[in-house]
Amino acid sequence: MSWRLATVGAAMRLTDSARSIRLDVPGWPGNLAGQHLDLRLTAEDGYQAVRSYSIASAGPGESIELGVDRVPDGEVSPYLVDDVMTGDQLEVRGPLGGWFVWHEDDPSPVQLIGGGSGVVPLIAMARAHRAAGATSRFRMLVSARTPEDVLFAPELSALDATPGDRFALDVVYTRRGPEDWPFPIGRVDRAALERTTLPVSDSPAIFVCGPTGFVETVADHLVAIGHDPDRIKTERFGGA
Amino acid sequence: MAVISRGFGGRARREAPDLPPGQYLTEDFPVLSAGPTPDVPTEEWQFAIRTESGQTLRWSWDEFHALPFEDVSTDIHCVTRWSKLGTSWRGVALDTLFADVETSEEWVMAHSYGGYTTNLALDDLLDGRAWVVTEFDGEPLDPEHGGPARLLVPHLYFWKSAKWVRGLTMQAEDDPGFWEQNGYHTHGDPWREERYWGQ
Amino acid sequence: MDERLDGNVLAGMLGELFDFDATTAKGRCRHCGDEAVLAEAHVIAHDGEFVARCRKCDAELLVAMEHHDDVVVSFRGLRGLGIHPAY
Ligand SMILES: Cc1cc2nc3c(=O)[nH]c(=O)nc-3n(C[C@H](O)[C@H](O)[C@H](O)COP(=O)(O)OP(=O)(O)OC[C@H]3O[C@@H](n4cnc5c(N)ncnc54)[C@H](O)[C@@H]3O)c2cc1C
Ligand SMILES: [Zn+2]
Numbered sequence: 001m002s003w004r005l006a007t008v009g010a011a012m013r014l015t016d017s018a019r020s021i022r023l024d025v026p027g028w029p030g031n032l033a034g035q036h037l038d039l040r041l042t043a044e045d046g047y048q049a050v051r052s053y054s055i056a057s058a059g060p061g062e063s064i065e066l067g068v069d070r071v072p073d074g075e076v077s078p079y080l081v082d083d084v085m086t087g088d089q090l091e092v093r094g095p096l097g098g099w100f101v102w103h104e105d106d107p108s109p110v111q112l113i114g115g116g117s118g119v120v121p122l123i124a125m126a127r128a129h130r131a132a133g134a135t136s137r138f139r140m141l142v143s144a145r146t147p148e149d150v151l152f153a154p155e156l157s158a159l160d161a162t163p164g165d166r167f168a169l170d171v172v173y174t175r176r177g178p179e180d181w182p183f184p185i186g187r188v189d190r191a192a193l194e195r196t197t198l199p200v201s202d203s204p205a206i207f208v209c210g211p212t213g214f215v216e217t218v219a220d221h222l223v224a225i226g227h228d229p230d231r232i233k234t235e236r237f238g239g240a
Numbered sequence: 241m242a243v244i245s246r247g248f249g250g251r252a253r254r255e256a257p258d259l260p261p262g263q264y265l266t267e268d269f270p271v272l273s274a275g276p277t278p279d280v281p282t283e284e285w286q287f288a289i290r291t292e293s294g295q296t297l298r299w300s301w302d303e304f305h306a307l308p309f310e311d312v313s314t315d316i317h318c319v320t321r322w323s324k325l326g327t328s329w330r331g332v333a334l335d336t337l338f339a340d341v342e343t344s345e346e347w348v349m350a351h352s353y354g355g356y357t358t359n360l361a362l363d364d365l366l367d368g369r370a371w372v373v374t375e376f377d378g379e380p381l382d383p384e385h386g387g388p389a390r391l392l393v394p395h396l397y398f399w400k401s402a403k404w405v406r407g408l409t410m411q412a413e414d415d416p417g418f419w420e421q422n423g424y425h426t427h428g429d430p431w432r433e434e435r436y437w438g439q
Numbered sequence: 440m441d442e443r444l445d446g447n448v449l450a451g452m453l454g455e456l457f458d459f460d461a462t463t464a465k466g467r468c469r470h471c472g473d474e475a476v477l478a479e480a481h482v483i484a485h486d487g488e489f490v491a492r493c494r495k496c497d498a499e500l501l502v503a504m505e506h507h508d509d510v511v512v513s514f515r516g517l518r519g520l521g522i523h524p525a526y
Contacts, residue, residue, distance in 0.1 A: 050487070
């Protein structure tokens with residue numbers, strides 16, 4: 001494993017605080033849905049910072065997509081969300097992690113649960129699921145502050161609107177919902193999970209990702225509801 | 241050689257001529273992650289020195305504060321490559337704490353609340369080069385930075401300045417402490433870049 | 440601030456040492472015997488230093504550090520590490 005040169009191919013705003021960044025990485029061997037990479041920035045005096053970012057894209061090819069949400073006062077994320085431009089160079093190491101990964105030959109129904117930027121590895125899974133024409137059932141729950149804070153919202157809505165029941169999207173808003181939103185506003189709790197996620201009887205493979213506190217709360221509720229802990233895979237992004 | 245990312249500055253830091261090799265200057269307070277921060281009320285705090293003969297000297301928080309305190313202004317160097325200049329501390333010199341200690345052993349293991357350890361040479365702790373400090377920048381040392389009390393051995397990499405220190409045990413050999421067992425250098429002199437094993 | 444993460448974050452660093460993905464390897468906690476893939480360990484990270492703890496008993500499983508191109512990993516708290524390809 002070694003650091004590879006990456007060039008920013010495009011950067012596109014996803015929300016007020018998040019950006020999609022396309023990287024061209026010569027020699028990138030492709031990646032599975034859900035994997036991440038390490039990204040290294042070097043300042044002119046040699047100072048370096050390394051952070052992990054999930055890959056929003058999946059499959060072969062040397063062009064990959066990241067989705068980065070700005071952490072206020074952070075060292076790396078504000079640079080990626082606000083400063084980086086097409087043509088800029090940085091280094092990446094990957095693809096990384098074989099655990100938090102969806103394999104297209106897995107026939108199980110899948111429940112994806114993402115908070116904030118935790119949507120990033122999950123959209124890679126949803127994209128891989130569609131690209132493979134897989135017939136397994138995918139259900140996705142996103143937790144976001146407001147409707148304007150959902151990463152990849154147009155794409156998720158389009159997937160949701162596709163006829164058939166292969167993909168279904170639910171959103172829980174923690175601060176403010178759309179007008180006339182019939183459901184409670186607030187953190188994902190047991191009731192919200194029971195309302196929006198696949199039942200225990202489906203024995204779904206579950207992927208939970210996002211801020212550490214979110215992941216731990218959701219995973220605890222899922223176990224309390226009766227899901228087998230061995231069916232729940234988690235990835236903690238840090239923060240509160 | 242790593243590629244430089246245009247416009248990436250990173251955390252605020254300055255060029256400084258007399259830093260140890262490979263170090264950057266920070267205005268922040270570098271902290272070393274050792275796990276959960278122990279919460280030690282000062283009423284329960286104790287500091288002890290134990291020797292090979294079983295002699296144990298013990299100070300409660302109040303007894304400790306009856307000892308002569310010194311103001312220490314010093315640079316600190318973290319193995320994670322941060323240095324901070326002119327930090328100010330208040331505490332008791334280890335020369336004072338060792339005044340009545342009788343030992344013929346040359347090595348010391350520092351023990352912390354929370355279970356962490358670090359090994360030191362007794363020589364590195366004496367002659368006005370090490371303290372047990374309870375104040376930083378004129379304020380009581382907060383738990384994240386090792387409060388109520390931490391070791392301060394500024395001429396070595398900062399992990400040697402054990403946070404939440406509760407005692408020192410004399411040892412015959414230079415048995416490694418927590419970070420030293422896990423890869424950091426047994427001595428840790430920043431000027432000689434003694435960061436890892438085998439360096 | 441210490442960041443609370445999990446073993447997934449160790450993949451890159453361990454990849455510098457091994458040419459397989461060590462985060463999917465199953466490790467056994469020396470303290471309580473719990474068996475889990477490394478990805479499931481609790482990790483506390485700060486500035487290139489990582490302490491992985493057992494998800495069950497909180498004992499230290501491994502300590503890793505990476506600063507610039509230096510990587511050092513110690514597996515003291517693990518009794519064995521095994522690979523069982525899942526697919
Ligand atoms: C495996 C993995 C995958 C990740 N994937 C993504 C991803 O796809 N998109 C993405 O945006 N981020 C992702 N992250 C988080 C990312 O690595 C950084 O932690 C994040 O961008 C903040 O870095 P920073 O340098 O800006 O902040 P720092 O300077 O490191 O931290 C500044 C402050 O923000 C807090 N903080 C750090 N991380 C977070 C966080 N995630 N949420 C809230 N507060 C935080 C810190 O505690 C600190 O107080 C991932 C993390 C891991 C471990
Ligand atoms: Zn254990």
